[in-house]
Amino acid sequence: MTIATIDPDAEPVAARSQDDYFAIAEKNLPGGGLGGYALPDDLRYIIRRGEGSRVQATDGRWFIDYIGGAGANIIGHSHPAVVEAITERTAEGLHFFAILNDAALELSEKLVEHIPCAEKIVFTTTGSEATFFAMRIARAATGREKVLKFEGAYHGTHDYAAISLFPKAAANYPVGSVDTGGMPEAVKGTVLVAPYNDLDTVERIVAEAKDELAAIIVEPVQRIIFPEPGFLAGLREICDRHGIVLIFDEVVTGFRLGLGGGQGRFGVTPDLASFGKIVGGGGPLGCVAGKAELLDRCDPKRKGEPGYAFINGTLHGNPLASVAGLATIGVLEEEGFHDDLFAKSERLKTLLQEVLDRRGVPAICAGRDSFWQILFTPREPRNQIDILAGDSARMRKLDLGLIRRGISILPGTRRFVASVNTEEDFALTAEALDGACKALG
Ligand SMILES: Cc1ncc(COP(=O)(O)O)c(C=O)c1O
Missing domain, CATH: 3.90.1150.10 (Aspartate Aminotransferase, domain 1)
Incomplete structure (x- = not known):
C-alpha cells in the first residue's frame, strides 16, 4: 500500500476509468463536486474505498487520509467493530420511521450517560439539523428571535448558520457577512456576530440585544482555534445573567475531545448541544442534547402550544446509524x-x-x-x-x-x-x- 498521488504501478480498482467518472461529475454535479469544496483539476481523485487511516482512489492510488469524514471517522475507515455492527443489522431493515427502534434507544442511553448537559436528547439526521433545531428550541423557550454566533464558526448550511462563515475581513460587529444567496432579509437581522475568544465584545453586543437574544451558539473548539481559559465559562455566566440559552455546537468536538466532548473537557455545561459525525459512527445521525425543560418542548403532545418546538425527520434515529454510533462509542470507551x-x-x-x-x-x-x-x-x-x-x-x-x-x-x-x-x-x-x-x- 504505497502512497503516492502519481503512482505508475497503481492498478484501477473500479469499473470505469477515473476520466470517465470525472466526465460524469462534470455533467451531473455543479462544479463537478459534492458540495462546498473543489480541488484543482490536476489533483482531483475519486474515492473507491477507505481502510483504516487510508483511502484508495478508483485508479488504485492510496492516500493517507486526514479529512477523516470531516471528523466522523475518529477510529478510521471500516473499523471492524462498526462493519460487524452494520452488517448484522442491515439484514434486519435499513430504515423505519417514527416508531421507536431498539438501536436508537440504546444509543440514546449512551449519549445521556456521556454528555454532561444531556438530561434528554432528540435525534436528527445531520449536524446542520441539530444546530437548526437547537436554535429553534431556544427561540421557543425564550420567546426571543436573535442568536449570537462567532465569526468563522461553522454550524452547518441552513440560513441561520450561513453568516460570517468565511469572512474576508473583520465584521462590523454584530453585523456579519452573508455567505449565501437566497437568504431572506428577515433572517439576516436575527444572527449577530462576535469574534471568538473576545468576551468584551460579547458583553457589548449582549448589553444592546439582551431582550431579543434567544441563544449564544459556540463551537467549544472553533475550527482549529482553542478557547482561551475563561472564555466558555464567561459565556456561561453572561447567558445565566440574561436568561439566554447557551448552545455548544459539538458536532466536531463531541466524543472527540473525550467522551464528554468539549463540555466535559473544558468543564462548562451548556443548556443545549448539537452533535453529529461521531455519534452516528459516520452514518446519517445527529442529535440535540440538553436540559429536559428545554427538550420537552419537542414533545409531540405539546403540538399547538405556543412554546412547542416542532422536530421531525424521516431518518431520525435510523437504526443503521445508531448501531454504527454505538459500535464507535464502544471503541472510544476503551481505557x-x-x-x-x-x-x-x-x-x-x-x-x-x-x-x-x-x-x-x-x-x-x-x-x-x-x-x-x-x-x-x-x-x-x-x-x-x-x-x-x-x-x-x-x-x-x-x-x-x-x-x-x-x-x-x-x-x-x-x-x-x-x-x-x-x-x-x-x-x-x-x-x-x-x-x-x-x-x-
Ligand atoms: C461544528 C459543526 N457544526 C455543524 C456542522 C454541520 O454538520 P452536517 O454537515 O452534518 O450538517 C458541522 C459540519 O462540519 C460542523 O463542523
Whole structure:
C-alpha cells in the first residue's frame, strides 16, 4: 500500500476509468463536486474505498487520509467493530420511521450517560439539523428571535448558520457577512456576530440585544482555534445573567475531545448541544442534547402550544446509524483511548513542525488533541481575524503540495488524527511535507 498521488504501478480498482467518472461529475454535479469544496483539476481523485487511516482512489492510488469524514471517522475507515455492527443489522431493515427502534434507544442511553448537559436528547439526521433545531428550541423557550454566533464558526448550511462563515475581513460587529444567496432579509437581522475568544465584545453586543437574544451558539473548539481559559465559562455566566440559552455546537468536538466532548473537557455545561459525525459512527445521525425543560418542548403532545418546538425527520434515529454510533462509542470507551489519540496527535505535530523549521518555512503546525493544520501565522490564532492575517496563498500552495504527495486533506481546512494512524503514516506525512516545503521555494 504505497502512497503516492502519481503512482505508475497503481492498478484501477473500479469499473470505469477515473476520466470517465470525472466526465460524469462534470455533467451531473455543479462544479463537478459534492458540495462546498473543489480541488484543482490536476489533483482531483475519486474515492473507491477507505481502510483504516487510508483511502484508495478508483485508479488504485492510496492516500493517507486526514479529512477523516470531516471528523466522523475518529477510529478510521471500516473499523471492524462498526462493519460487524452494520452488517448484522442491515439484514434486519435499513430504515423505519417514527416508531421507536431498539438501536436508537440504546444509543440514546449512551449519549445521556456521556454528555454532561444531556438530561434528554432528540435525534436528527445531520449536524446542520441539530444546530437548526437547537436554535429553534431556544427561540421557543425564550420567546426571543436573535442568536449570537462567532465569526468563522461553522454550524452547518441552513440560513441561520450561513453568516460570517468565511469572512474576508473583520465584521462590523454584530453585523456579519452573508455567505449565501437566497437568504431572506428577515433572517439576516436575527444572527449577530462576535469574534471568538473576545468576551468584551460579547458583553457589548449582549448589553444592546439582551431582550431579543434567544441563544449564544459556540463551537467549544472553533475550527482549529482553542478557547482561551475563561472564555466558555464567561459565556456561561453572561447567558445565566440574561436568561439566554447557551448552545455548544459539538458536532466536531463531541466524543472527540473525550467522551464528554468539549463540555466535559473544558468543564462548562451548556443548556443545549448539537452533535453529529461521531455519534452516528459516520452514518446519517445527529442529535440535540440538553436540559429536559428545554427538550420537552419537542414533545409531540405539546403540538399547538405556543412554546412547542416542532422536530421531525424521516431518518431520525435510523437504526443503521445508531448501531454504527454505538459500535464507535464502544471503541472510544476503551481505557486510554483519548490519551493515546492525543499523544499520536502530538507526535505528528512535532514531526511536522520539525520539517517546517528545518526548511525555514514561517508556518506553524497549529492545533492539539487530534486537530491539526499548517498555518502561516506567527502563533496559534485566537480568532478568525488572526487567521485572516496569515499568508493564505502560501498556505494553499503548501496544502496542494501535500495532496500532490499523497496526503488527503482539504486546502485551508483543519485536519484530524485518527486512532488508527500509524508511525509509518506520520513518517510519510513528514516526508510529503518536506517535499511540499521544498517545492514552495
Ligand atoms: C461544528 C459543526 N457544526 C455543524 C456542522 C454541520 O454538520 P452536517 O454537515 O452534518 O450538517 C458541522 C459540519 O462540519 C460542523 O463542523
